[in-house]
Amino acid sequence: MEWFTAPDQWLSRLVCQKALAAVYLVAFLTAARQFRALIGERGMLPVPRFVARVPFGRAPSLFQWRYSDRLFAGCAWTGCAVAVALLAGADSALPLWGGMLLWLLPWALYLSIVNVGQTWYGFGWESLLLETGFLAVFLGNDEVAPPVVVLFLLRWLLFRVEFGAGLIKMRGDACWRRLTCLDHHHETQPMPGPLSWFFHRLPRPVHRVEAAANHVTQLVVPFLLFTPQPVATAAAALMIVTQLWLVLSGNFSWLNWLTVVLALSAVRFPAGPPPSPVSAAPRWFEVVVLAVAALLVALSCRPVRNMLSRRQVMNRSFDPLHLVNSYGAFGSVSRVRYEVVIEGTADEVPRADGDWREYEFKGKPGDPRRWPRQFAPYHLRLDWMMWFAALSPAYAGTWFGVLVERLLENDRDTLRLLRRSPFPPHAPPRHIRARLFRYRYTTWRELRETGACWERSEVREYLPPTRLAGRCGG
Template sequence: MEWFTADAYGLSRLIFQRALAALYLVAFLGAALQFRALIGERGMLPVPRYVERVPFGRAPSLFQLHYSDRFFAFCAWAGCAVAVALLAGADGLLPLWGAMLLWLIPWALCLSIVNVGQTWYGFGWESLLLEVGFLAVFLGNDEVSPPVLILFLLRWVLFRVEFGAGLIKMRGDACWRELTCLYFHHETQPMPGPLSWFFHHLPRPVHRMEAAANHVTQLAVPFLLFTPQPVATVAALLMIVTQLWLVLSGNFAWLNWITVVVAVTAVDFSAWRTPSRFAPAPLWYEVLVIAVTVLLLALSYRPVRNLLSRRQVMNRSFDPLHLVNAYGAFGSVSRVRQEVVVEGTADPHPREDSEWLPYEFKGKPGDLRHWPRQFAPYHLRLDWMMWFAGLSPAYARSWFGPMVERLLDGDRDTLRLLRRSPFPPESPPVYIRARLYRYQYTTWRELRDTGACWKRGYVREFLPPTRLAAPARKP
């Protein structure tokens, strides 16, 4: 069927597939390096305890069938290996059916991890990677031209990501309608990047222009994705530029990067490169792609209803396989940045004047002189949740206590998640406390005079001095 394929998008598919493989690699690497402290057998929220109370049908996962830290590590590193193979173009060396199976492996492994990841994997970009990764299975390889229906579904994903984010802003915080949210956002965002301090100090008219441009890109431009070329290409390029601006302004894991990757599939490169000629698609492949398209359009009913609802929710999965999801970000913007600072002391009788030494995290602000680093697309899961803890203790109820216990026990896996621990694993603190501070960016003059990019003021106690009832037994 001639209408089934689109030769002009061969290069778009190639760029998309290699970039998606790179994002898979980042995701699996993060899982391999962080899981033991977060969801491992001795982690803060252990997988075995979770699968005991959640049935397979609600959270399909290989780890529902068997879990051990060794098996999880094997799956995570296997995902890295497959991602590297896809990045190197291994799918192009296989027959069409073999390439599809190869793309299915990282999707299934990623699904298995996300569905047992609990709080640590409750972010919208997890579902976005799964939804896009599922579509990649059916995009084909060099044997066939990219299927029009899958390209359409990728634009449908991109539309929901952008339009959903635009609607949640307009329906949410009044500062988006007043174009003032960016007066605060660069300072209060979850994990600032190396340029965030400078973005915050841009003139306020520039912040208003940023907010207005964001509304145009998210509320108007997405509809142009479904128009003829070259208009659809222009729309996709506008989205890419906007996302790269966000990449410069902060650390948002792979959210911005995967949005860029999906937008590439709407770009027609035929003006710069003659389209390749492909063999006709086999009948079984056409039938499978049509069936998948019908299924995903049917599953789109609930995400569309959510988009149209005045009670729109962000980042919601409506099926356990995360095939079609609702997206959105920053429906409300914090005006004040509050950070939980965790401190320990070796004093067996802690007092206010005891020597309390702070734990330093890799991405979240702590040391006033420590300039933020660039981590995205890598996702520092504990640092992100520490930001939520600063918003409300309710966000930390399930994991903060277990984290403190592991710090008091000198747990090496937990300490590896930190930038610096003031206590070596063999000599953990006797007591730990946590205090809440308000953090603000310094001014230009304060930065020059002190060398500090942050200043802070004490707010209240978050956790009183706490010690272990009895030392935990080392394995």
């Protein structure tokens, strides 16, 4: 079938696949370096406890059959190795079916991780990586030109990501309709970046332009993805520029970069013929691709109904394989930033004016004088959940108490998630407490005078002084 492939988009496929492999590498690296303290055998939300109560059908995963920290580490590092191999072009060194299996492997491994990751893996970009990764299996390699239907499904996914996010904003917080949300967003977003302070201090008319441009990019431009070239390329390029603006303004894990990956699949790069001749797509490949496309179109019904509903929900998976999902972000924007500050003391009797020492996290605001750093696309899962915990203790109900217990033990894996512990390894604190603070960005004048980018004031006690059961002390 001549219409089945698009030979002139071989470079679009190549760029898209390489970029996706890089995102896979970051995702697996994040999993490998953080899992022990989060979902390991002694983690805050252990996988064995989860799989004991959740059946395979609801959460398909390799770890439903067996779990050990060694097995999880092996899967995560294997995912890293496969991602590197894909970056190096190993899929094109294999026959078509072999390349497809190579792309299927990281998808299956990451699905196994996400489906047992619980709260720590409840972010929309996890499902987005799985949905994109599944489509990449059917893009083919150098043996065949990219299938038109898969390129269309990538654009369809990009449309749902952007249009769904635009709709949730217009239906959610009134500040999006008034174009005032960005007066607050750069200050109250989950994890500010090194330039977020400067974005916040832009003149308010610029914030209005930012919000209006966001609406155009998310509610109008997505429809242009399905128009002829070069309009579709221009639409994708505009989306890429918008995503890079978001990359500069904050730390949103790999959400922005995955959206760029999807947009790259719609860009028509000026390129000649492919470096190696391609043959006609085998019949079995055509049958498989068309069958998968039909399945994904059928599975799109519920996400589309959700997207068009007045009760639209963000970041919902409608099947346990995360094949077709709903997306969205910042349907509401906080006006005030709160942060939970955790402190420990070696005093036997904890007093309010005692020697309390603050734990420093890697990404979330703590010391007002410490400037935020760029971490994205690397995802600091604990730091992100601490932002949610500050919004409401309900978000921290399942894991915060265990975090405190691990800090009281000076647990090595937990401390690795932090930037700095104020206590030496051999002398853990006797008590831990947590306080809720309000944070705001300093003004230009305050920044010059104090060198601090934040000003904070205590709101209330979040957790009273707590010690390990059986430990001597007050």
